[in-house]
Amino acid sequence: MAPPEKKKFQLSIRFCGPKCSSCCMVFSIWGILMLIVLGILFKVKTVSLFEDTDDSSKTGTNCFIAAGIYAGTLLLSLCQRKLNQNRPAAPAHQYAMDSEA
Amino acid sequence: MGSMFRSEEMSLVQMIIPTDAAYEVVGQLGELGIAQFRDLNPEVSAFQRHYVNEVRRCDEMERRVRFFELQLGKAEIPIPDVEEVPSEVGRSSASHPSPQQMDELEYKFTQLDKELKEINTNEEMLDRNNLELTELSHILRSTREFFEEAQTHNFDDNSAAAPGGRDEHASLLGDAEAGAVYGAHTVRVGFVAGAIPRERIPVFERVLWRATRGNAFLRHAPVDADLTDPTTNTVVPKSVFLVFFQGDQLEARVRKIAEGFSATIYPCPQTANERYDLGLQVAQRLQDLESVLKKTRDHRRRVLATVALQISSWSIQIKKIKGIFHTLNMFNIDASSKCLVSEAWVPNCFLPDMRGALSRATERSSSTIPPIVHVLATRLKPPTFHRLNKFTAGFQNIVDAYGVASYREVNPAPFAIITFPFLFAVMFGDFGHGFLMALAAWALIHWEKPLARYKEGGEIFDTFFGGRYIILLMGLFSIYTGLIYNDIFSRSVDFFGSGWDVPSVTKVVVGNWTGYSGTFNGTFYDGLTHNTSLPEDLYLDPLWNTHTYVFGMDPVWAMAENRLTFLNPYKMKMSVILGVCQMLFGIVLGVFNHTYFKRTLNIVCEFIPQVLFLLCIFGYLVLMIFYKWANFWPHSKAPSLLITLINMFLKFGNIETEDILYGAEGAQANLQSALVIIALMCVPWMLIPKPYLLIRANKRHAHAPLHDHDDQGHLLGGEEHAAPQVAAVKAADEPEEESHEPGEIIVHQCIHTIEFCLGCISNTASYLRLWALSLAHAQLSEVLWDMVMHAGFGNPALLFFAWGGWAFLTIAVLLIMEGLSAFLHALRLHWVEFQNKFYEGTGRKFHPFSFEALIKGQDEE
Numbered sequence: 001m002a003p004p005e006k007k008k009f010q011l012s013i014r015f016c017g018p019k020c021s022s023c024c025m026v027f028s029i030w031g032i033l034m035l036i037v038l039g040i041l042f043k044v045k046t047v048s049l050f051e052d053t054d055d056s057s058k059t060g061t062n063c064f065i066a067a068g069i070y071a072g073t074l075l076l077s078l079c080q081r082k083l084n085q086n087r088p089a090a091p092a093h094q095y096a097m098d099s100e101a
Numbered sequence: 102m103g104s105m106f107r108s109e110e111m112s113l114v115q116m117i118i119p120t121d122a123a124y125e126v127v128g129q130l131g132e133l134g135i136a137q138f139r140d141l142n143p144e145v146s147a148f149q150r151h152y153v154n155e156v157r158r159c160d161e162m163e164r165r166v167r168f169f170e171l172q173l174g175k176a177e178i179p180i181p182d183v184e185e186v187p188s189e190v191g192r193s194s195a196s197h198p199s200p201q202q203m204d205e206l207e208y209k210f211t212q213l214d215k216e217l218k219e220i221n222t223n224e225e226m227l228d229r230n231n232l233e234l235t236e237l238s239h240i241l242r243s244t245r246e247f248f249e250e251a252q253t254h255n256f257d258d259n260s261a262a263a264p265g266g267r268d269e270h271a272s273l274l275g276d277a278e279a280g281a282v283y284g285a286h287t288v289r290v291g292f293v294a295g296a297i298p299r300e301r302i303p304v305f306e307r308v309l310w311r312a313t314r315g316n317a318f319l320r321h322a323p324v325d326a327d328l329t330d331p332t333t334n335t336v337v338p339k340s341v342f343l344v345f346f347q348g349d350q351l352e353a354r355v356r357k358i359a360e361g362f363s364a365t366i367y368p369c370p371q372t373a374n375e376r377y378d379l380g381l382q383v384a385q386r387l388q389d390l391e392s393v394l395k396k397t398r399d400h401r402r403r404v405l406a407t408v409a410l411q412i413s414s415w416s417i418q419i420k421k422i423k424g425i426f427h428t429l430n431m432f433n434i435d436a437s438s439k440c441l442v443s444e445a446w447v448p449n450c451f452l453p454d455m456r457g458a459l460s461r462a463t464e465r466s467s468s469t470i471p472p473i474v475h476v477l478a479t480r481l482k483p484p485t486f487h488r489l490n491k492f493t494a495g496f497q498n499i500v501d502a503y504g505v506a507s508y509r510e511v512n513p514a515p516f517a518i519i520t521f522p523f524l525f526a527v528m529f530g531d532f533g534h535g536f537l538m539a540l541a542a543w544a545l546i547h548w549e550k551p552l553a554r555y556k557e558g559g560e561i562f563d564t565f566f567g568g569r570y571i572i573l574l575m576g577l578f579s580i581y582t583g584l585i586y587n588d589i590f591s592r593s594v595d596f597f598g599s600g601w602d603v604p605s606v607t608k609v610v611v612g613n614w615t616g617y618s619g620t621f622n623g624t625f626y627d628g629l630t631h632n633t634s635l636p637e638d639l640y641l642d643p644l645w646n647t648h649t650y651v652f653g654m655d656p657v658w659a660m661a662e663n664r665l666t667f668l669n670p671y672k673m674k675m676s677v678i679l680g681v682c683q684m685l686f687g688i689v690l691g692v693f694n695h696t697y698f699k700r701t702l703n704i705v706c707e708f709i710p711q712v713l714f715l716l717c718i719f720g721y722l723v724l725m726i727f728y729k730w731a732n733f734w735p736h737s738k739a740p741s742l743l744i745t746l747i748n749m750f751l752k753f754g755n756i757e758t759e760d761i762l763y764g765a766e767g768a769q770a771n772l773q774s775a776l777v778i779i780a781l782m783c784v785p786w787m788l789i790p791k792p793y794l795l796i797r798a799n800k801r802h803a804h805a806p807l808h809d810h811d812d813q814g815h816l817l818g819g820e821e822h823a824a825p826q827v828a829a830v831k832a833a834d835e836p837e838e839e840s841h842e843p844g845e846i847i848v849h850q851c852i853h854t855i856e857f858c859l860g861c862i863s864n865t866a867s868y869l870r871l872w873a874l875s876l877a878h879a880q881l882s883e884v885l886w887d888m889v890m891h892a893g894f895g896n897p898a899l900l901f902f903a904w905g906g907w908a909f910l911t912i913a914v915l916l917i918m919e920g921l922s923a924f925l926h927a928l929r930l931h932w933v934e935f936q937n938k939f940y941e942g943t944g945r946k947f948h949p950f951s952f953e954a955l956i957k958g959q960d961e962e
Contacts, residue, residue, distance in 0.1 A: 031904055048592045048659055053894050065897035066904060
């Protein structure tokens with residue numbers, strides 16, 4: 001009885017397909033990079049971003065925290081990718097092998 | 102030489118090939134894909150051609166391959182790609198099969214087809230047996246259940262009052278059993294057992310009731326097992342039934358009705374013991390059948406698995422054979438039917454390859470006579486062929502979508518490689534967006550090989566993938582223009598220090614306090630950051646400018662209230678300059694056509710007045726734009742260039758004081774008058790001399806009948822012409838006269854002239870789309886930032902979602918939607934504004950007979 005339960009558990013963990021997880025990964029990487037850069041720019045009080053904030057130091061910190069959240073989603077999407085890769089592939093050559101045996 | 106500037110030179114080649122070598126010759130040429138064969142017997146229908154039997158055989162083989170594919174699909178066996186198949190199986194697909202191989206293949210197919218069909222009939226028969234036995238076993242089981250149930254009810258009959266109708270049935274059943282088994286002295290009660298599709302039961306019951314006047318009794322029970330119909334391969338829910346009746350007449354009637362309802366009737370023994378024995382037998386037979394069925398299925402699967410490995414290469418081979426015979430059908434058969442005569446367009450650069458292929462074919466077919474090849478002189482227009490690689494192919498596609506270049510005409514594609522992405526980028530200028538676009542294109546290029554095999558992407562993905570090098574260049578150019586506009590996701594960056602020194606009188610707001618900021622010495626921004634405030638109503642005055650910003654827009658404009666008042670005229674003027682330059686370039690390219698085709702008349706009567714017309718009006722406008730940029734009107738309103746240009750015509754010879762741009766009053770007026778006179782003189786220059794000269798030349802032609810003979814444009818083929826005409830190929834390039842009627846020539850020239858003059862004005866205005874789209878793009882990305890990103894800066898969780906939304910909208914709206922719109926506008930500027938200055942685009946594309954194209958094009962057919 002144990003193996004089917006385990007399988008069901010694994011299925012429920014993998015909630016993103018291969019395309020979805022890759023897409024989330026790309027967006028997460030972009031989010032981390034861009035929010036870190038934005039955070040630094042707010043910290044050094046770049047003039048172009050003046051219209052966006054009253055307290056640039058606090059906004060800079062907010063950017064870093066949001067980048068942290070995206071680091072979390074990056075980890076999540078990497079896990080999903082891994083699960084997708086480990087998933088047994090469709091039995092593409094199974095029949096051919098059977099016939100040779 | 103692989104130049105894209107003009108299409109390759111073509112020759113019409115006549116080949117006289119011995120019949121036994123013809124197949125091999127066409128095969129070799131098909132491998133190379135360098136020759137476009139002409140159909141020499143277009144009047145012959147497809148059924149009357151020489152090789153129609155071979156084509157029919159190929160069709161038959163294709164049908165067989167489709168049948169195998171269907172079988173594979175039914176058995177759910179995947180078909181591997183040709184590349185995945187081990188080499189010793191797939192090797193035969195590397196070169197075209199010989200006629201002997203075709204026979205072998207055909208034999209193999211017949212055998213396989215027979216074997217598969219045999220297996221299938223066997224399997225179907227076994228399946229049918231299996232179905233019947235299963236049904237029988239179910240019937241036996243339910244019969245037993247009926248009678249057992251009936252017996253118990255019979256015993257209970259007297260003691261307990263069971264619910265009415267059912268009770269009656271039960272007692273009747275009991276009687277039936279009694280009658281059937283023991284009833285020597287009662288009337289014989291018989292029964293018929295069978296299986297029937299479940300949904301027919303109610304109707305069946307009603308019909309039975311009517312036909313026997315209520316003298317038959319039906320019991321039925323659903324079969325819970327899935328019974329598959331072997332012919333249709335679908336699961337049919339079934340019920341087993343028992344019909345009880347009295348007498349033989351009724352039996353016959355019941356049987357007939359059951360047959361009419363396509364029920365299967367099974368002989369069911371009367372006694373319980375016999376039924377039990379039969380049950381055992383059926384179980385035994387079912388078991389045997391099961392093992393036989395399993396073996397049959399295994400056998401079938403083995404056969405199909407070997408088919409699956411080879412089927413891709415088979416279908417490629419058949420395509421090749423069929424292509425060869427189709428081509429052979431285009432050939433002329435010599436009267437003695439010893440040789441075939443064919444004509445093909447071959448690019449001159451491939452002629453040596455062609456000769457090599459012919460000698461190889463002679464060797465392979467062990468023919469004693471080599472094919473005879475000679476180049477024909479012809480007045481037929483050759484097809485257009487550009488030698489391309491994967492980078493230039495995308496740009497050539499853009500041009501070909503408008504019209505394939507006429508033979509040896511100047512090709513706009515090599516210029517589009519630079520101008521197309523550049524004009525796109527003028528409209529799409531943003532460093533961030535350009536960077537993302539270039540990154541996406543880089544990804545497509547980097548994973549080029551795996552993506553080329555990816556087939557599930559659909560048409561949209563294929564379009565993007567096909568244009569990956571165009572997208573890359575568009576992205577890179579957008580990075581460049583984005584830096585010039587100083588836009589990175591609509592924000593500016595100060596790399597080199599602003600060139601503006603805003604004086605201290607600027608009003609600033611700090612919290613609730615409104616006052617005047619301190620001095621900003623040299624660096625404008627330090628003061629601002631210090632005050633954490635913005636100067637409201639910052640109207641930049643040119644007087645505050647200390648030096649020019651090193652590259653592109655000064656970042657200070659991002660904060661100025663009069664930003665758009667500065668940016669819009671700047672971009673508008675830029676658009677006009679770019680437009681006039683591109684149109685002038687187009688007209689100049691026309692000269693290369695005129696000199697190449699020796700149309701001296703066109704240079705004098707079209708090119709020179711066209712250039713003068715454009716330069717006198719819009720060239721002058723461009724000069725005025727530069728002059729106005731270079732100069733500075735500190736205390737008065739600068740003259741409007743557009744009004745000046747209009748007044749140049751409306752107030753000919755005079756000038757308003759506010760229009761004065763340079764020099765003394767008289768100087769500008771005189772120069773402008775002179776320009777207007779030159780431009781207006783260009784109109785009759787374009788209109789009159791060319792038709793006049795053409796008509797005169799035609800009249801002279803009419804007196805010389807020799808020339809008329811040449812003008813027919815017919816093929817100078819045949820034996821007696823062949824030898825001396827190799828040198829005459831050059832003459833075939835001469836243009837055919839478009840029309841000879843004087844009226845037509847005049848009307849044509851009128852349309853041409855009017856089109857050009859009006860076109861100059863409307864096309865210049867059309868280039869203003871560069872400014873309009875660039876403005877729209879910049880404003881849209883700024884609105885997106887202000888509405889979405891700005892809302893999230895106060896709170897990290899909110900920022901997480903705000904950035905996600907912003908990133909999604911940036912991709913969907915700014916990159917894809919805006920990108921497509923800018924792409925279409927750039928396309929239009931090239932097709933209409935640029936190409937109509939010189940490009941005919943009336944050619945036809947070179948379609949060589951090539952196996953590669955045959956195999957690739959399998960989906961298109």
